[in-house]
Amino acid sequence: MKTWRTAFLWLLLCALLGAGLPAQAAEPSAKSSMTQIGVIDALLAGGYDGSVAVRGLPRFGDIGLGTFDALDGEMVILDGVVYQVPSTGVVRRADPRGTTPFAQVVRFKPGRAQPTPENVGLKDLESWLDKTLGDTNVFGAVRIEGVFTALKARSVPRQQKPYQPLAVVAKSQSVFEFAQVRGTLVGLRGPDYVRGLGVPGWHLHFLTQDRARGGHVLDLTLGSGTVRMASLRRFELLLPEAGLGGLDLAKDRAGELKAVESSR
Amino acid sequence: MKTWRTAFLWLLLCALLGAGLPAQAAEPSAKSSMTQIGVIDALLAGGYDGSVAVRGLPRFGDIGLGTFDALDGEMVILDGVVYQVPSTGVVRRADPRGTTPFAQVVRFKPGRAQPTPENVGLKDLESWLDKTLGDTNVFGAVRIEGVFTALKARSVPRQQKPYQPLAVVAKSQSVFEFAQVRGTLVGLRGPDYVRGLGVPGWHLHFLTQDRARGGHVLDLTLGSGTVRMASLRRFELLLPEAGLGGLDLAKDRAGELKAVESSR
Numbered sequence: 001m002k003t004w005r006t007a008f009l010w011l012l013l014c015a016l017l018g019a020g021l022p023a024q025a026a027e028p029s030a031k032s033s034m035t036q037i038g039v040i041d042a043l044l045a046g047g048y049d050g051s052v053a054v055r056g057l058p059r060f061g062d063i064g065l066g067t068f069d070a071l072d073g074e075m076v077i078l079d080g081v082v083y084q085v086p087s088t089g090v091v092r093r094a095d096p097r098g099t100t101p102f103a104q105v106v107r108f109k110p111g112r113a114q115p116t117p118e119n120v121g122l123k124d125l126e127s128w129l130d131k132t133l134g135d136t137n138v139f140g141a142v143r144i145e146g147v148f149t150a151l152k153a154r155s156v157p158r159q160q161k162p163y164q165p166l167a168v169v170a171k172s173q174s175v176f177e178f179a180q181v182r183g184t185l186v187g188l189r190g191p192d193y194v195r196g197l198g199v200p201g202w203h204l205h206f207l208t209q210d211r212a213r214g215g216h217v218l219d220l221t222l223g224s225g226t227v228r229m230a231s232l233r234r235f236e237l238l239l240p241e242a243g244l245g246g247l248d249l250a251k252d253r254a255g256e257l258k259a260v261e262s263s264r
Numbered sequence: 265m266k267t268w269r270t271a272f273l274w275l276l277l278c279a280l281l282g283a284g285l286p287a288q289a290a291e292p293s294a295k296s297s298m299t300q301i302g303v304i305d306a307l308l309a310g311g312y313d314g315s316v317a318v319r320g321l322p323r324f325g326d327i328g329l330g331t332f333d334a335l336d337g338e339m340v341i342l343d344g345v346v347y348q349v350p351s352t353g354v355v356r357r358a359d360p361r362g363t364t365p366f367a368q369v370v371r372f373k374p375g376r377a378q379p380t381p382e383n384v385g386l387k388d389l390e391s392w393l394d395k396t397l398g399d400t401n402v403f404g405a406v407r408i409e410g411v412f413t414a415l416k417a418r419s420v421p422r423q424q425k426p427y428q429p430l431a432v433v434a435k436s437q438s439v440f441e442f443a444q445v446r447g448t449l450v451g452l453r454g455p456d457y458v459r460g461l462g463v464p465g466w467h468l469h470f471l472t473q474d475r476a477r478g479g480h481v482l483d484l485t486l487g488s489g490t491v492r493m494a495s496l497r498r499f500e501l502l503l504p505e506a507g508l509g510g511l512d513l514a515k516d517r518a519g520e521l522k523a524v525e526s527s528r
Contacts, residue, residue, distance in 0.1 A: 041457045042401070137306070137508035192514045193305045196457035233503040241497065244401035250456045 032109045033234035034139050034188070035060035038102040041196050042244050043067070044253045044260065046163035050099025051240035054082050057105050060236075063143055063186045065205040065216075066103025068094065071169060072158035074216045075103055076186055076205045078143075083207060085215045087157040087174045091207065101240075104188050104198070106141045110228035116144060118224045125222055126202045129187070132229060139232035140189035146225025151178040153206050153215030167256045170263055176215055183208040185217065195254055197237070203261065218262060296373045297498035298403050298452070299324035302366040305460050306508050307331070308517045308524065310427035314363025315504035318346050321369050324500075327407055327450045329469040329480075330367025332358065335433060336422040338480045339367055340450055340469045342407075347471060349479045351421040351438045355471065365504075368452050368462070370405045374492035380408060382488045389486055390466045393451070396493060403496035404453035404466075410489025415442040417470050417479030431520045434527050440479055447472040449481065459518055461501070467525065482526060 037052045050069030057064065057077060064077035073086035075094065084094040117128050133140045154173040186205050190198040207214035301316045314333030321328065321341060328341035337350035339358065348358040381392050397404045418437040450469050454462040471478035 039401075039455075039457050135507035135509035137303075137511060137513050138503050191303075191508075193303055193460035196459050197461060231507070233505065233507070235501040235503070237499040237501070239402050239497040239499075243399035243495070243497070244455075245399035247401060249401050 031234065032141060032230035032232045033061070033107045033236065034104055034141070034232050035236045035238065036104045036198060037066065037100055037238050038240065039196075039237075039244065039249070040102065040198055040257060041249045041253050042247050043102045044166045044256050045247045045249060046165045047244065047247050048101050048159055048163050049240075050101050051242065052100055052103070052238065053096070054094045054098045054100060055096035057082055057100070057103060060105035061107040063108045063141065064103055064105035065186055065188060065203065066100050067156075069099045069101060070158050070160075071156050071163075071166075074155045074205055074214070075100065076207050076214055077105060078184060078186060078207060083211060083214070085155045087155045089155060089174060089176045089213055089215065091212055091214050106188065106230070106232065108141055108143065108230055110141070110143065110230040113226045113228050116146065116222060116225040116227050118222075119149065120222050122217070122220050125220070129189070129202065129227070129229070133189070133231060135231065136189070137191050139191065139235055140229065141232060142185070142187040142227050142229045144185040144187065144222070144225050144227045146185070147180065147182050147223045148178060149180060149221040149223045150219075151181055151206060151217065151221075152176070152219040153178070154218055155215045165256070166260050170260045173263070175218065176213060178208070178213070180223075181208055183214070196252070199257070199261070295498065296405060296494035296496045297325070297371045297500065298368055298405070298496050299500045299502065300368045300462060301330065301364055301502050302504065303501075303508065303513070304366065304462055304521060305513045305517050306511050307366045308430045308520050309511045309513065310429045311508065311511050312365050312423055312427050313504075314365050315506065316364055316367070316502065317360070318358045318362045318364060319360035321346055321364070321367060324369035325371035327372045327405065328367055328369035329450055329452060329467065330364050331420075333363045333365060334422050334424075335420055335427075335430075338419045338469055338478070339364065340471050340478055341369060342448060342450060342471060342475075347475060347478070349419045351419045353419060353438060353440045353477055353479065355476055355478050370452065370494070370496065372405055372407065372494055374405070374407065374494040377490045377492050380410065380486060380489040380491050382486075383413065384486050386481070386484050389484070393453070393466065393491070393493070397453070397495060399495065400453070401455050403455065403499055404493065405496060406449070406451040406491050406493045408449040408451065408486070408489050408491045410449070411444065411446050411487040412442060413444060413485040413487045414483075415445055415470060415481065415485075416440070416483040417442070418482055419479045429520070430524050434524045437527070439482065440477065442472070442477070444487075445472055447478070460516070463521070463525070
């Protein structure tokens with residue numbers, strides 16, 4: 001009996017060690033990283049067919065942003081929960097069976113929380129974030145908890161085929177204006193060299209503190225807040241199994257992206 | 265005794281299962297993928313400091329290409345071996361303790377070998393590869409075994425600090441001309457949207473069959489050959505731990521890249 005008990009303990013130890021190994025292999029360090037589903041130029045070209053299941057996104061990280069199959073609203077990922085801001089502006093938890101054509105999910109291992117500057121507009125906030133991040137030739141991610149004196153967010157309506165380019169669709173966006181609102185910003189930053197593939201500069205999505213409202217940020221004045229921030233040196237791109245054939249991705253769409261990201 | 269033997273067998277089974285798991289976790293599917301060390305615009309800007317050890321490259325795949333710390337020649341990875349083509353043109357196995365500022369390594373799970381067209385120049389070969397690959401909006405990789413009627417390859421001399429931009433360095437490249445030579449091409453293809461980050465279009469490096477000579481391909485006529493090919497839908501970018509601060513990566517260097525890739 002005693003030998004069996006010893007053997008059982010060995011087995012248990014061995015199984016535990018075995019079970020521990022895959023996690024180590026998948027995440028070799030505690031560093032932050034970004035996984036991107038799809039390509040921004042494909043989205044700009046009207047490639048709105050989802051390729052990766054919403055239920056699969058949290059395994060790539062805990063914060064993120066993106067959109068949904070058929071461009072059905074803005075995506076915000078917070079604490080591993082995937083929120084959907086449809087064009088009504090009323091936030092819901094996204095259907096895990098749904099899919100996404102474009103999302104950026106960050107395994108977020110930020111530094112300590114620090115205060116943001118007070119009473120700053122979007123441009124000044126972004127400049128301050130750049131300066132605080134230091135090296136803007138790598139990827140960046142922030143999570144800001146704050147009180148916003150004013151905030152303008154948008155979402156886009158679900159599309160029908162044949163899909164129109166994003167620059168056309170953005171003209172029918174819904175815009176939501178908030179005043180003295182408490183909430184959370186998820187901000188991701190791509191370096192200049194990701195043009196075509198990702199989003200150069202800051203890209204911010206917002207959720208109110210009660211997670212009831214939000215959207216893609218067009219403008220804001222941040223009254224006060226705290227920020228947690230990480231530099232990302234590992235970036236993973238996952239392209240659709242079906243490929244991206246049939247989309248015109250040769251064109252330089254930098255101008256279209258700028259218009260779509262900031263059109264007010 | 266018998267119980268101990270049984271326990272030992274269980275332990276062995278358990279250890280084997282445990283050992284098997286990390287590999288599965290790191291490689292969730294048998295699909296081909298590309299891992300890129302560094303950013304092409306940083307290399308063009310003169311960022312030649314190595315960031316990842318040569319000895320670490322084979323764990324990202326079995327074929328690849330790139331360069332070395334201080335731009336010390338062309339890199340070709342074949343069958344998991346890292347070859348270095350210095351500016352003398354005499355190929356050696358790269359020092360595993362060396363480092364690289366830029367490399368693309370592919371976990372290559374190609375389709376069946378098929379014959380290439382015969383007596384084709386570089387442009388026609390590339391067009392045929394595009395057509396055979398099908399979807400050029402995803403990444404591609406080929407390995408071609410062939411007899412080349414003519415082949416022109418180059419390498420670049422090891423640089424001293426302060427580093428000059430690649431477009432300047434390329435003017436002092438060594439060019440090697442081959443006739444009726446048997447050897448292997450490693451070719452990687454980036455989609456148009458990787459401009460800035462990677463290399464759009466085909467990028468080919470060559471090694472002779474005896475692995476004694478080679479370089480970055482500037483021109484060729486392929487007499488006959490066979491090709492194995494894979495589409496890649498997973499791309500991983502690893503940036504230096506030290507970041508890329510201090511390099512001007514805002515500039516559009518597409519013209520410089522074209523000049524450097526093909527200057528004859």
